[in-house]
Amino acid sequence: MTEAASFSACPACSAAPAADALAKGQARALRETHITLSVPAVHCAACISTVEHALAAAPGVAAARVNLTLKRASVETDGAVSAEDLVQVLARAGYEAHELDAGTLAATQTDRAGRDLLMRLAVAGFASMNVMLLSVSVWSGAEDATRDMFHWISAAITLPTIAFSGQPFFRNAWTALKAGRLNMDVPISLAIALALVTSLWETMLSGEHAYFDAALTLTFFLLAGRYLDHRTRAVARSAAEELAALEVPRAQRMLADGTSETVEVAALRPGDLIRVRPGGRMPVDGEITEGRSELDRSLLTGETVPVFAAPGQGVSAGEVNLTGPLTVRATAVGRDTSLHRMAELVAIAESGRSRYTSLADRAAKLYAPGVHILSALAFVGWWLYSGDLRTALNIAAAVLIITCPCALGLAVPAVTTAASGRLFKRGMLIKHETALERLAEVDTVVFDKTGTLTAGTPAPLDLDRYDRPTLELVLALAEGSSHPLSLALSKAIRAMGLAPARITDLTERPGYGTEARMGDRIVRLGRASWLGAAESDTTATYLDAGQGAPVAFRFTDALRPGAAEAVAALQAAGKEVILISGDSTAAVEALATRLGIGKWMAGALPGDKAARVSALQEKGAHVLMVGDGLNDTAALTTAHVSISPASALDAARVASDIVLLGGDLSPIPEALVTAQKATARIRENFRIATLYNVIAVPLAVVGLATPLVAAIAMSTSSITVSLNALRLR
Amino acid sequence: MNILVWLIPISLLLGGVGLLGFLYTLRSNQYEDPEGDARRILSDEWDDHPKP
Numbered sequence: 001m002t003e004a005a006s007f008s009a010c011p012a013c014s015a016a017p018a019a020d021a022l023a024k025g026q027a028r029a030l031r032e033t034h035i036t037l038s039v040p041a042v043h044c045a046a047c048i049s050t051v052e053h054a055l056a057a058a059p060g061v062a063a064a065r066v067n068l069t070l071k072r073a074s075v076e077t078d079g080a081v082s083a084e085d086l087v088q089v090l091a092r093a094g095y096e097a098h099e100l101d102a103g104t105l106a107a108t109q110t111d112r113a114g115r116d117l118l119m120r121l122a123v124a125g126f127a128s129m130n131v132m133l134l135s136v137s138v139w140s141g142a143e144d145a146t147r148d149m150f151h152w153i154s155a156a157i158t159l160p161t162i163a164f165s166g167q168p169f170f171r172n173a174w175t176a177l178k179a180g181r182l183n184m185d186v187p188i189s190l191a192i193a194l195a196l197v198t199s200l201w202e203t204m205l206s207g208e209h210a211y212f213d214a215a216l217t218l219t220f221f222l223l224a225g226r227y228l229d230h231r232t233r234a235v236a237r238s239a240a241e242e243l244a245a246l247e248v249p250r251a252q253r254m255l256a257d258g259t260s261e262t263v264e265v266a267a268l269r270p271g272d273l274i275r276v277r278p279g280g281r282m283p284v285d286g287e288i289t290e291g292r293s294e295l296d297r298s299l300l301t302g303e304t305v306p307v308f309a310a311p312g313q314g315v316s317a318g319e320v321n322l323t324g325p326l327t328v329r330a331t332a333v334g335r336d337t338s339l340h341r342m343a344e345l346v347a348i349a350e351s352g353r354s355r356y357t358s359l360a361d362r363a364a365k366l367y368a369p370g371v372h373i374l375s376a377l378a379f380v381g382w383w384l385y386s387g388d389l390r391t392a393l394n395i396a397a398a399v400l401i402i403t404c405p406c407a408l409g410l411a412v413p414a415v416t417t418a419a420s421g422r423l424f425k426r427g428m429l430i431k432h433e434t435a436l437e438r439l440a441e442v443d444t445v446v447f448d449k450t451g452t453l454t455a456g457t458p459a460p461l462d463l464d465r466y467d468r469p470t471l472e473l474v475l476a477l478a479e480g481s482s483h484p485l486s487l488a489l490s491k492a493i494r495a496m497g498l499a500p501a502r503i504t505d506l507t508e509r510p511g512y513g514t515e516a517r518m519g520d521r522i523v524r525l526g527r528a529s530w531l532g533a534a535e536s537d538t539t540a541t542y543l544d545a546g547q548g549a550p551v552a553f554r555f556t557d558a559l560r561p562g563a564a565e566a567v568a569a570l571q572a573a574g575k576e577v578i579l580i581s582g583d584s585t586a587a588v589e590a591l592a593t594r595l596g597i598g599k600w601m602a603g604a605l606p607g608d609k610a611a612r613v614s615a616l617q618e619k620g621a622h623v624l625m626v627g628d629g630l631n632d633t634a635a636l637t638t639a640h641v642s643i644s645p646a647s648a649l650d651a652a653r654v655a656s657d658i659v660l661l662g663g664d665l666s667p668i669p670e671a672l673v674t675a676q677k678a679t680a681r682i683r684e685n686f687r688i689a690t691l692y693n694v695i696a697v698p699l700a701v702v703g704l705a706t707p708l709v710a711a712i713a714m715s716t717s718s719i720t721v722s723l724n725a726l727r728l729r
Numbered sequence: 730m731n732i733l734v735w736l737i738p739i740s741l742l743l744g745g746v747g748l749l750g751f752l753y754t755l756r757s758n759q760y761e762d763p764e765g766d767a768r769r770i771l772s773d774e775w776d777d778h779p780k781p
Binding site: 046048069119129133134146149 | 733737740741744745747748751752755760761762763764765768769770771772774
């Protein structure tokens with residue numbers, strides 16, 4: 001796939017072209033000796049040693065190590081051995097393996113951000129334990145010089161720790177303030193800063209109360225929330241990247257002497273001659289110079305019927321070559337291909353997710369000003385009442401610390417971690433942070449047909465209508481080709497227990513069909529126009545038995561597993577289900593009737609799909625779009641929330657919020673239920689956190705909150721919120 | 730109370746050793762493959778002598 005390298009799973013990566021370029025440069029250097037393979041079947045200790053031994057025994061391999069968590073094997077080679085050789089080695093050892101593109105993976109080889117957060121978390125944890133030890137001694141009665149010493153030691157531990165561990169909050173708060181906004185990090189930073197200042201001041205004056213432990217525990221709990229949040233998304237991101245990396249961008253370029261070389265797609269130039277094998281995807285836009293075949297354009301247009309391809313015909317990047325080898329002269333490469341231009345339009349289209357404000361942000365918008373006003377009022381009130389700046393400042397700090405959104409900071413990540421983990425086990429990858437919240441609001445579900453509700457593999461219809469000799473002849477002819485229709489026919493007829501008829505001189509005529517001799521007759525299986533038959537409006541292939549008129553074999557698109565169940569469950573849950581496809585009316589109507597979908601639309605252009613989705617949303621519907629092709633990407637972006645199967649084009653997967661890893665659609669209704677539960681749980685957590693504040697704030701305002709009360713309130717609310725989130729499992 | 734002169738530095742030191750240990754494991758990529766490491770212990774390779 002051409003776009004594998006130019007699309008990245010996270011917006012931040014595409015916003016940093018310099019880093020991207022750097023990663024690619026490294027990737028190129030890595031590629032010489034370092035090969036990463038995806039080995040989905042490893043699952044036990046024995047698998048690890050089998051795979052490692054098989055790889056290490058292969059010539060040219062210096063070292064091999066399996067990562068069971070990621071189900072990958074990384075291999076160090078001397079540069080002479082290629083990934084295909086290693087895939088063969090593993091196939092002989094009994095393991096299916098796929099090469100992963102190093103360029104796409106290099107960006108996340110080490111999760112720097114996660115490690116950074118973990119480091120700060122560890123330091124905060126260490127410091128808060130020590131300071132808590134000292135604080136407990138103070139609360140249990142240390143006095144005078146001892147108390148002062150304990151406070152000073154606490155200060156000596158706390159100040160450098162906060163300076164290091166608190167950085168993520170300070171940085172976020174500063175960015176928000178510079179942009180003139182308020183987010184959750186502003187009250188957090190202010191509370192931490194104020195707690196430190198008053199505590200230092202109190203310590204200098206040998207005061208009784210210092211909040212060093214509170215500042216540290218707060219930092220620790222909030223960092224824990226941040227880390228959970230980060231890890232959930234890092235898991236999804238690395239799985240999404242692995243999907244992208246499975247499509248290694250390579251092409252076969254023809255040389256002047258007639259041989260070909262394997263080059264990276266990025267190295268192709270207009271005018272190059274490129275060889276595309278059957279089953280391969282077009283890497284460029286171009287014109288066919290040699291060969292005949294059929295092209296599958298379903299990912300681009302949604303049409304299921306393959307298109308005939310002959311010299312002189314134009315092809316676009318992303319189409320799949322089905323039967324014969326083709327040579328293509330490139331006319332546009334990389335960013336100039338029509339595939340890429342279409343994908344770029346999607347990036348510009350207004351996205352459903354950008355209009356959505358997350359629950360946490362909504363809470364922060366209410367919460368941050370409220371807390372600041374309350375704290376300021378307490379300060380002014382106490383200053384006027386007592387005339388003592390120190391008391392007033394102490395009270396204001398206590399209010400800020402007690403109300404500090406410790407529980408609020410954990411409320412969302414704890415729940416999303418639990419829910420995403422649950423959905424991940426069912427084969428769903430939540431890519432976007434607010435995807436679950438948006439999924440919970442869905443009331444209308446729009447499905448694409450080809451490749452989404454259907455598996456994209458044809459299944460022959462009514463085979464029992466034909467007599468036995470006909471079927472045996474068809475089986476014999478079909479086995480001479482790897483065309484999807486032939487494969488489907490031979491699989492279905494074999495399953496009926498029949499054996500192929502005796503034929504001779506079986507040849508495949510790429511683009512047309514297969515031809516053979518049966519006794520003195522020429523028998524052919526292939527396109528209608530080749531055999532002179534009347535074209536039917538559904539997918540079909542024709543048999544010319546050498547006598548009588550050609551016989552048509554009609555196909556239907558096989559349903560994706562779980563499609564019928566998913567549609568039924570969604571309708572039972574009261575969601576409106578709509579089918580929009582680029583395919584012909586007959587095919588779409590047949591599928592809609594089969595699945596019991598009342599509303600459908602056929603022959604839709606990519607623009608129509610997006611327009612229909614936005615029309616629905618203007619009427620107030622919250623649309624979930626499920627699609628896989630390039631013609632769906634605009635609709636996927638426009639919709640409130642979107643899902644694409646793992647078999648989708650890279651561009652479609654990037655555009656959607658959730659990726660379905662398995663081939664099964666049945667987790668979708670379940671995901672809607674989980675999302676609703678998760679959102680309910682998040683709201684519940686907000687209520688719990690608010691309840692704690694309602695109890696603790698009056699105490700703080702009247703000046704009864706001691707550091708001990710603050711510590712108890714903070715820990716209990718955080719723990720309650722986390723436990724509540726775990727109930728989701 | 731003189732005992733505090735010893736106890737406080739000792740408690741800080743012990744905590745610090747734990748922290749340094751954690752940072753060492755973090756820096757040497759020991760959390761990259763938790764599942765694989767849990768399984769590798771069952772493999773009988775390197776049972777007789779440590780991996781060179």
